Amino acid sequence: MKISKRLLLLGLIAAALVMASLGAHPALAAGAAAGFDPKAVSDMTGFDPTKYENPSGEVVKIGVLAPFSGDAASVGQLYWATSAWVAADINKRGGIMVDGKKKKIALIKGDTMGKPATTKQAVEKLCLQDKVDVLWGTSGSHLTAIIQAEAAKYNKLHLNSHSLSDNLMEGKSFTPYTFQYIWPTYSVGNTLAKYYASRKERKFYILDQDYVFGHELAESFKAGLKQYVPDAQIVGEDYHPLFNKDFAPYLTKVKASGAEVIFTGDWMPDSSNLIKQSRQMGINTPIAGIFLDDINALIAVGPEGSKGMVFASQMLINYQDGIQAKWHEAWKTWPAPYNTALYEWLGSTTGSYVESLYWLLDVMQRAGATAPDKVIKAWEGDEWLGLIGEKLTMRACDHRVVRDTYVTEFVSPNKWYQDCAYLDQLVTIPAEFVTLAPPKDSERCK
Amino acid sequence: MKRHLLWLMAALAVLIVFPFIFGPLQTNLMVRFAIEALFAVSLNLLLSFTGLLSFGHALYFGVGAYGAALILTHLEGIPLVLAVLLSGLAAALVGLLLSPLLVRVRATAFTMLTLAFGQLLYVLCSKFREVTGGEDGIMGWTTPPLRLPGVFSLDVTQPLYIYFFALGLSGLGILAMWYFTKTPMGSVMISIRDNQKRVDYLGYQVVLTKAVIFCLSGFFAGLAGAIYAVFNNLVSVGGVLHIMVSFQPLMAILVGGIGTFFGPILGSGLLLMLEEATQAYPELAQMISGLIFIAVVLFLPGGAISFGARLRGWWQKRAYLRKAREIAA
Known part of the structure; x- marks a missing residue:
């Protein structure tokens, strides 16, 4: 079969157009193997969760929903240390490229106190007063059910980092705004x-x-x-x-x-x-x-x-280099309450918190936006390599993660x-x- | 009288324009204030006007809240006001059922018995998961609109409408209780507080009067619980039956002013404001509220409502001393 120069030229232009349109898709533009890059983690020497301060200017606001007081206040400390770590790391890198500019990450506490009514009030404050972009948390499926309902009411993205109930993403409970990062029961x-x-x-x-x-x-x-x-x-x-x-x-x-x-x-x-x-x-x-x-x-x-x-x-880190080494090195100078062995290394719980946030921010960057509809579109069906190189797939239809355990x-x-x-x-x-x-x-x- | 009426009109005007000036967050805060004020005033009926200290008032609040949640979950199409009133009646019924035991005891025995009943219901509801949802509670029911056929139909899940609904019901409830204290039976109630034996000797029905007060106090506490359920679209044992739920109105009474009718309303407002102010320091919030409570008990035993009178007294004393010094000089 003889191919004319004109046909060849047309073919090349068509191929270029296809490539260009594919390149415009945020997920593909960033490369097929999206995932956590241990080499990209900043030098975290001097990081101290007790001294974390939010950056000024235009920021991506994350509402951290956890029990910061009450019987389970120690769980709130886990949430704070890990979210502050990720925010500080991303901010040192200059932030994430969303809404046409580089934005740093700001964290705002929402104290659930481990109680349903308080959780609802905390979410309302984060959504209506602080105007957060994302809600992140929490422990306790009964509390997460409340956050899910409120997130849908106020059109806010919600990343369920640590509530495992199977029911959360089924039937009437499902809302497209919530993604269940953690494994179900x-x-x-x-x-x-x-x-x-x-x-x-x-x-x-x-x-x-x-x-x-x-x-x-x-x-x-x-x-x-x-x-x-x-x-x-x-x-x-x-x-x-x-x-x-x-x-x-x-x-x-x-x-x-x-x-x-x-x-x-x-x-x-x-x-x-x-x-x-x-x-x-x-x-x-x-x-x-x-x-x-x-x-x-x-x-x-x-x-x-x-x-x-x-x-x-769902995730166990069994190495001591990479992010573990940086976390461990930074931990050596942390004051109370973070100076105990619980924080010495990234464990399963702390590691999962960190992983969920890195994934969220990576998806936002690839979506190029903070708007919930764009992030939802980018996250549904997303494949991402986690902290231990494990493959995570966000199932599009029910927003649950498919993964090895x-x-x-x-x-x-x-x-x-x-x-x-x-x-x-x-x-x-x-x-x-x-x-x-x-x-x-x-x-x-x- | 005219001045009081003017004040009342001004307060009403402020309350009406409030949600239009402030955002939904502050409007929701006012809803919470309305609920807590009604709850505190209902307990005040027992504490300040009958002389009975209850550690288990959450029992009525919880019955009202669970009543509303169960009615709205299982009886589709029931008018909202009817559901709320039925919940209040359920709480009043509980008061009636418990009254044969409660009317016969006073002081510590009464306090301990109310505490025991409150805790009993807490444990029962925790274990009876099939009906109450246990620790998870009941949530997600469809709240019917507030409807007057042919006139209006308001979606009370919206902050603006739940605000007027909660404020209206609480206001009416508080007004009804205030009116009750002015009735002859209200006078008997106060007499029971002051000298139960003498009231008995005078031929008044002490037992019956107390039973009526329990039912009334229970009804309004239940009403507050029902509004809470409608507002939150969620009821859980921890949220409505926990022992701290019983202590909350007690704190409001003590901080606002025990022995007065309006003190608990002021106390509820102050505690809510304090809670909001300390939200940024969750680790310190409980400690700060505890310290303020101690300070009020030690330095302002009449509560915040007596602050003006105390200040006036202090000022008069100061002026008197100055004058005395001038005369002496």
Whole structure:
């Protein structure tokens, strides 16, 4: 076949036009392999979360929704240290290119106090008074449900960093403004059940917080066991109030039940108190959970008390260079309350907070905008490589992340801490075993 | 009288233009003020006018709030005002049911019993997840519009309309309670506070009067709870039945002025303002409010409402001393 010069020229022009139009798409313009770039992290020497100050001028405002006071104030500190880190890093790089200019990041606290009514007030203040661009948080699915509803009401983007309930993104609860970064309870249940399929333990005692997340998590774990460990036994099941002060009555029942594993979804401060009180009572039954990375609690029970605990997470950092080295170096000068071992390295919880924010800001930069509709469009279906190089896919129809998950058994000695057992080898559970199917009742997912 | 009327008219005018001048955030703050003021005045009926200290008033507030949430969730198409009034009646019914036990005790025993009942309902609602939603609570129901057929239909999920709805209901509630204190039965109520035995000897029905007061106080606390539910579109045990919910109006009464009718309203406003002012320092907020509470109890036992009189007294004393010094010189 003979190709004329004119045809060749036309073909070249057409190809150039196609390339140019593809290049105009923000996601493709930035290259196919979007993700966290450890080399791009600024020199963070001198960074101190207690001295973080918002930049002046035009900024991207992030409303940080967390319990900054009350029983779970320690969780608020985790949120603050990590969000301040990401904001300071991005600001040192000059900000992100959105709305036609480079904008730095400003953080505004919204104190939920861990209570529903206060959460609603905090969101209202962030949206109406502070006029934030994004809401980020929080811990507690019942509180996140409120944030979701309010975010949709005020047309604000909401990144759910740490509420796992399966229901949040289903049925009437779904709103296009919210993205659930964290893994859902279904994935937790299946991750741990799959892990225990290859182990000898068969007697489990479920001890969870008495709210939607605790109950859903228990159901997910039971369903997972039924599928992967059919001969497993649930020898007891209890639900305690959030921010419980005394675990003794529950632990006494655990002891009497002959359980080989305590399964819990408790988060700080409950997880920390459960760990400490169980060991103080002489109950050394291994605990399996997803928020067991309060290093201060692990150190309190020592290597013997923390050994054998099974820790599952959506993201576990098992390297000490890159961002870990920079975080660790900066941490050495941090004052109270950030000068404890809990902040020494990026753990599963802190690492996840950091990862979720880096992803959000990267998506905003690729969208080239802060407007919710543009960010939503850029994020739906987005593929991104996370802090450990893991592939994260934001499923377009229900805004949940498809990802591999990880399990580890705490051992001592380890490369992280001398005074307690901690992670060493990671077991990867592939996404195909732990991914929650898109909701059947959703028109968007059909 | 004329001056009072003028003041009242001016206050009403300010309240009417308030949401148009300030934004929705401040308007929402006023809604909270209306709810808390009504709740505090309902408790004040027991504390300041009957001499009964209750540590479990959240019981009525919670019943009203859960009542409204359950009615609006399960009875589709029910008029909003009817749902709110039924919730208040449910709280009054609880007051009636508890009155055979509560009317027979006074002082510490009464306080402890109310605390026990309040906590009992808190635990029951926490455990009865199927109905109350437990710690998660009930949320997301569709709130019907405030409707007068053929005249208006207002969407009370909008800050402007919930403002007028909450302020109107709270205002009417407070007015009704104020009126009650001026009735003969209100006088008997105050007499019971001052000397229950003498009132009994005089032939008045102490037990019955107390039962009526419980029902009335419960009704208005329940009404406040119902407005809270409509406003927040959310009811949870922590938010409406927690022990701190019982202490909140108590603080408002003590800060505003115990023994007065309008002190609790002032106290509610002051506490809300304090809460807003300390929002930027969440770690210090509780400590600051605690310190202010201690300061009021120590230096202004009559509450903030007595501040003007105290200031006047201090000024008069100062003037008298100056004059005395001049005479002596």
